[in-house]
Amino acid sequence: MTRYIIRRLLQLIPIMFLISMIVFVLLQLAPGDPAAALEDNPNLTAEDRARFEERLGLNDPLHIKYLKWLGNTLQGNWGISVATKRPVLDEIGSRLPNTLRLMITAQVITLLIAIPIGIVSAVKQYSLFDHVSTTFAFMGQSIPVFWFGLMLIMIFSMTLKTADGGPLLPGGGMYDLRLYDEATAPFADRLRHMILPVAMLAMLGVGTYTRYTRGSMLEVLRQDYLRTARAKGQKERRVVLIHALKNAAIPIITILALDLPSVFGGAVFTETIFSWPGMGRLFIDAANRSDYDLLMGIVLMNAMLILIFNLIADVLYAVLDPRVRFD
Amino acid sequence: MSQKQFVRLALLLVGLFILAACQPQTVEVTRVVTETEQVEVTRVVTETVTEQGEQVEVTRVVTEEVEVTAVPAAQQEVIFALYQEPQILNPYIATQTASGEVNGAMIEGLVGASAEGDYIPVLAQEVPSLANGLVTYDEAADVLTVTYNLKEGVMWSDGAPFTCDDVLFTYEAIMDPESGAVSTSGYDQITNMECSDELTAVVTYSPFYAPFTGLFGSIMPRHATGAPAEMQRWPYNWHPIGTGPFKMTEWVPGDHITLVKNENYREAPEKPYLDRLVIRITPSREVGMALIQTGEVDFVWDLIEAVVPDLEGKPGVAVHITPGIGTERLLLNMADPTIDATDDPANNPHPLLGDVRVRQAIEAAINKDEINDVLLFGAASVGTGELNIGWGGAGCELTPSTFDPEAAMALLDEAGFTDADGDGIRECNGCETAAAGTPMRLKIQTTTGNQLREQAEQLIIEYLADVGIDMFIENVPSAELFGSWASGAFRKHGMYDVLMYTTSPGIDPHSFMFDFFHSSRMPLEANEGSGTNYMRYLNADNDAALEAAGATPDIPTRQQLYCQVMQQVQQDVPMIYLYNRAEIHATSDKLTGYQINTWDNQTWDSENWQMSE
Numbered sequence: 001m002t003r004y005i006i007r008r009l010l011q012l013i014p015i016m017f018l019i020s021m022i023v024f025v026l027l028q029l030a031p032g033d034p035a036a037a038l039e040d041n042p043n044l045t046a047e048d049r050a051r052f053e054e055r056l057g058l059n060d061p062l063h064i065k066y067l068k069w070l071g072n073t074l075q076g077n078w079g080i081s082v083a084t085k086r087p088v089l090d091e092i093g094s095r096l097p098n099t100l101r102l103m104i105t106a107q108v109i110t111l112l113i114a115i116p117i118g119i120v121s122a123v124k125q126y127s128l129f130d131h132v133s134t135t136f137a138f139m140g141q142s143i144p145v146f147w148f149g150l151m152l153i154m155i156f157s158m159t160l161k162t163a164d165g166g167p168l169l170p171g172g173g174m175y176d177l178r179l180y181d182e183a184t185a186p187f188a189d190r191l192r193h194m195i196l197p198v199a200m201l202a203m204l205g206v207g208t209y210t211r212y213t214r215g216s217m218l219e220v221l222r223q224d225y226l227r228t229a230r231a232k233g234q235k236e237r238r239v240v241l242i243h244a245l246k247n248a249a250i251p252i253i254t255i256l257a258l259d260l261p262s263v264f265g266g267a268v269f270t271e272t273i274f275s276w277p278g279m280g281r282l283f284i285d286a287a288n289r290s291d292y293d294l295l296m297g298i299v300l301m302n303a304m305l306i307l308i309f310n311l312i313a314d315v316l317y318a319v320l321d322p323r324v325r326f327d
Numbered sequence: 328m329s330q331k332q333f334v335r336l337a338l339l340l341v342g343l344f345i346l347a348a349c350q351p352q353t354v355e356v357t358r359v360v361t362e363t364e365q366v367e368v369t370r371v372v373t374e375t376v377t378e379q380g381e382q383v384e385v386t387r388v389v390t391e392e393v394e395v396t397a398v399p400a401a402q403q404e405v406i407f408a409l410y411q412e413p414q415i416l417n418p419y420i421a422t423q424t425a426s427g428e429v430n431g432a433m434i435e436g437l438v439g440a441s442a443e444g445d446y447i448p449v450l451a452q453e454v455p456s457l458a459n460g461l462v463t464y465d466e467a468a469d470v471l472t473v474t475y476n477l478k479e480g481v482m483w484s485d486g487a488p489f490t491c492d493d494v495l496f497t498y499e500a501i502m503d504p505e506s507g508a509v510s511t512s513g514y515d516q517i518t519n520m521e522c523s524d525e526l527t528a529v530v531t532y533s534p535f536y537a538p539f540t541g542l543f544g545s546i547m548p549r550h551a552t553g554a555p556a557e558m559q560r561w562p563y564n565w566h567p568i569g570t571g572p573f574k575m576t577e578w579v580p581g582d583h584i585t586l587v588k589n590e591n592y593r594e595a596p597e598k599p600y601l602d603r604l605v606i607r608i609t610p611s612r613e614v615g616m617a618l619i620q621t622g623e624v625d626f627v628w629d630l631i632e633a634v635v636p637d638l639e640g641k642p643g644v645a646v647h648i649t650p651g652i653g654t655e656r657l658l659l660n661m662a663d664p665t666i667d668a669t670d671d672p673a674n675n676p677h678p679l680l681g682d683v684r685v686r687q688a689i690e691a692a693i694n695k696d697e698i699n700d701v702l703l704f705g706a707a708s709v710g711t712g713e714l715n716i717g718w719g720g721a722g723c724e725l726t727p728s729t730f731d732p733e734a735a736m737a738l739l740d741e742a743g744f745t746d747a748d749g750d751g752i753r754e755c756n757g758c759e760t761a762a763a764g765t766p767m768r769l770k771i772q773t774t775t776g777n778q779l780r781e782q783a784e785q786l787i788i789e790y791l792a793d794v795g796i797d798m799f800i801e802n803v804p805s806a807e808l809f810g811s812w813a814s815g816a817f818r819k820h821g822m823y824d825v826l827m828y829t830t831s832p833g834i835d836p837h838s839f840m841f842d843f844f845h846s847s848r849m850p851l852e853a854n855e856g857s858g859t860n861y862m863r864y865l866n867a868d869n870d871a872a873l874e875a876a877g878a879t880p881d882i883p884t885r886q887q888l889y890c891q892v893m894q895q896v897q898q899d900v901p902m903i904y905l906y907n908r909a910e911i912h913a914t915s916d917k918l919t920g921y922q923i924n925t926w927d928n929q930t931w932d933s934e935n936w937q938m939s940e
Contacts, residue, residue, distance in 0.1 A: 031803065031804065031806060031807030031810060031814070031816075033806070033810060033811050033813075033814050035810075035811045036805065036806040036807075036808075036809040036810055036811070047511075047512065047857055048509055048510040048511065048512060049811070049857070050812075050855060050856070050857050051511070052509060053811055053813060055507055058811060058813055058814075059813040080559075081414075083414035083415070084414040084415050084565075085414075085415050085420065085559050085560070085564060086565070091580070094579075094580040094581075095580065095581060098581070098582075153617065157617070157621055158617065158620065158621060165622070166621070166622065167621045167623065170623070171614075171617060171618065171621065171623070172609065172614060172618065172623075173582065173583075173607065173623075174579075174582055177406055177583055177585075177605050177607055178404065178406065178605075181576075181577050181585055182577055182579050271610075272610040272611070273610070273614075275582070275607075275608070275609050275610055275614055276581075277579065277580060277581020277582040277608070278581070281581060281610060282581065285412065288806070289414075289806075290806055
């Protein structure tokens with residue numbers, strides 16, 4: 001097992017190289033460049049722009065650009081954002097905590113809602129509860145997220161009001177700017193600002209995880225060993241929650257592990273609709289202004305996380321299911 | 328998985344959740360105590376006393392002197408919604424307009440621009456001009472000398488005095504080859520700069536540089552920045568120190584920037600009236616528009632004409648509109664679009680647009696009034712040229728083109744484009760610029776994702792179809808349209824038919840006019856693609872007029888020359904000016920003291936802002 005993990009980790013190195021090369025070339029081939037932003041400013045002349053391009057090395061050949069970038073990155077220097085002139089790691093560092101706070105909360109709430117619903121649906125298959133929950137699960141999976149988010153804002157921020165005329169729930173931001181700043185914003189106010197974005201994310205996730213849990217449970221519930229457990233005189237509750245869920249959880253945990261990189265990557269739609277300064281918006285903004293170093297940093301971080309969580313999913317599979325062996 | 332492992336995993340997840348949720352520490356709010364008073368208060372006290380071994384509840388009235396700390400009066404504040412996050416606040420590195428909105432409340436220059444588009448003194452006592460004797464021009468030696476008398480007693484927000492040395496430093500920082508200032512134009516014409524005393528700056532230009540007044544629009548402090556060569560890495564870039572009414576206390580990336588009253592502002596303590604000006608970053612204009620209706624923000628920056636009917640009349644919202652500097656135009660490529668960046672458009676004309684009659688016909692076929700009424704709700708005005716507002720075009724009357732499809736068809740017939748095969752599209756039958764039988768098919772391109780532009784394209788296609796020209800759309804992302812010479816952008820390389828976008832001259836229109844209409848400013852291999860004469864427009868009279876305008880300090884002469892160029896452009900039609908954009912911002916109706924200004928950032932008069940109750 002240890003040898004397997006070491007082998008997989010070593011394989012990461014060439015894969016990351018390959019990914020970095022492909023992503024770098026794709027970004028550079030995409031039309032546009034950071035100098036396009038200068039176009040909006042009437043006071044800048046063409047010479048100014050030419051100097052800007054020269055200084056950023058925009059006119060270097062592609063392979064030189066890549067080698068420069070690679071050399072810097074290998075020395076731990078992820079580069080400077082073209083737009084903000086701040087180090088890429090600082091940019092990511094300033095957004096990552098916001099994204100983690102939002103995404104982890106949403107993920108936990110999703111699981112807390114979805115797994116019990118999935119279990120009950122499976123145990124009482126074809127009951128009214130099962131039909132209703134399945135319908136809602138499909139709705140959750142198929143409603144466009146941005147539409148749902150806008151509806152939430154319309155209902156809870158614009159239509160419904162508090163006694164003093166303010167919105168019932170804030171439609172964006174991380175805390176009330178009129179009352180607090182980063183240091184003084186209390187937990188309760190931050191929590192209030194998380195309600196709508198978390199609801200939007202959870203509504204997506206609950207549908208998916210309910211379906212997985214139900215399917216996985218149904219498969220396990222048919223198996224012989226559960227009849228054995230019941231025959232032994234185990235209580236039904238214990239049969240379902242311990243004996244059945246343990247095996248049904250294996251595929252769910254695998255899916256969860258593969259889902260976790262998105263916790264770091266953020267949610268573009270949710271962050272955009274609810275003005276949440278997270279990784280998703282950082283990425284979109286960077287893409288819109290062709291901020292190459294920042295884009296590379298974000299994409300590679302996500303690629304790395306996906307590879308690592310894939311490995312974790314594989315390893316977890318072996319740990320959870322003794323029949324699976326890699327060596 | 329054993330039960331234990333399962334529990335551990337669950338605990339780990341919950342732990343992560345708590346960690347993440349608690350991450351920003353909650354700190355008790357400590358209020359600023361402004362006044363402490365002794366006040367006599369009367370209150371009812373209930374206490375339990377033990378009396379003769381028996382517990383008795385006693386209620387009594389006590390009067391006592393207590394010290395109360397006054398709660399400060401309600402803070403005056405404005406929340407300003409900005410849909411673009413400023414990336415960097417150094418005025419000589421920043422390229423976005425959004426950066427200017429933020430540093431406009433903190434950073435000042437020697438001169439600024441009024442709402443009418445006139446130069447006004449800010450840190451200088453008066454705007455230098457020939458009239459007040461602060462500008463002298465030695466024609467024989469071709470040396471221009473500009474003297475700035477700086478205001479006395481001005482302090483930086485950190486309390487250090489503002490002197491001529493800071494102006495000198497700003498110049499040094501811009502011109503340092505390592506500093507990476509985005510624009511050096513104008514500053515590179517300075518041959519000498521010196522401080523004759525603490526508060527007098529003398530700047531010498533040679534040769535003559537016409538738009539000198541627009542320079543030194545932001546002054547940076549020598550003591551609170553760093554070495555010029557290090558400019559890209561100055562902490563100042565994210566936390567500027569200025570002489571303006573506000574100073575920064577907090578920047579949470581992606582969320583907000585908090586500015587507070589600068590106690591050292593030269594008009595303090597009366598101004599600024601606001602205690603705080605919070606810049607809130609919203610992901611889009613639409614979010615800002617929703618927030619101003621719920622009262623969560625007080626200012627929404629940079630709105631488009633189409634939203635005016637939605638916002639006007641909404642309770643608590645005031646909409647501010649003024650003619651803007653931007654003009655939406657069609658650029659017509661006069662050179663052969665199949666040749667990469669030709670330097671000889673006269674002998675390689677565009678097969679259709681190379682004939683002036685075709686360009687005139689296109690302009691006559693477009694109903695600009697209808698575009699303005701239908702798409703812009705009448706909030707814009709019909710375009711005539713570059714200098715619709717501001718002093719550059721003062722006194723220059725340009726008549727709008729007349730919508731006349733009949734005249735357009737007559738012009739096309741005359742140019743030798745007729746519809747011989749009866750398919751509704753004209754083709755070349757004896758025209759001068761194309762092979763016989765070439766159909767009149769033109770490609771129009773603009774930026775993707777802009778609904779207004781897409782609608783305008785639809786109308787233009789209909790207008791042109793009515794006179795027998797077939798136009799089709801091929802829109803591209805703005806980064807591609809405005810791409811660089813090196814990236815092979817088709818605009819730079821002249822490989823297009825018709826482009827549509829907005830641009831505008833600065834307060835001093837000279838460099839803009841010269842770059843757009845002088846024949847030497849066509850992007851070419853030889854000049855490494857610099858220049859913005861994308862139409863590859865050639866006119867010797869215009870070249871001469873533009874050169875003359877750049878060589879005289881006399882404003883009326885310059886105005887007359889620019890007017891002459893615009894009149895020529897109206898006849899030659901290298902561009903079709905569709906409409907002049909309106910400048911639109913919305914505020915809370917409680918905000919007073921704000922005057923909309925298309926020539927400057929909207930925070931230009933933030934020291935006058937007040938929130939009425």
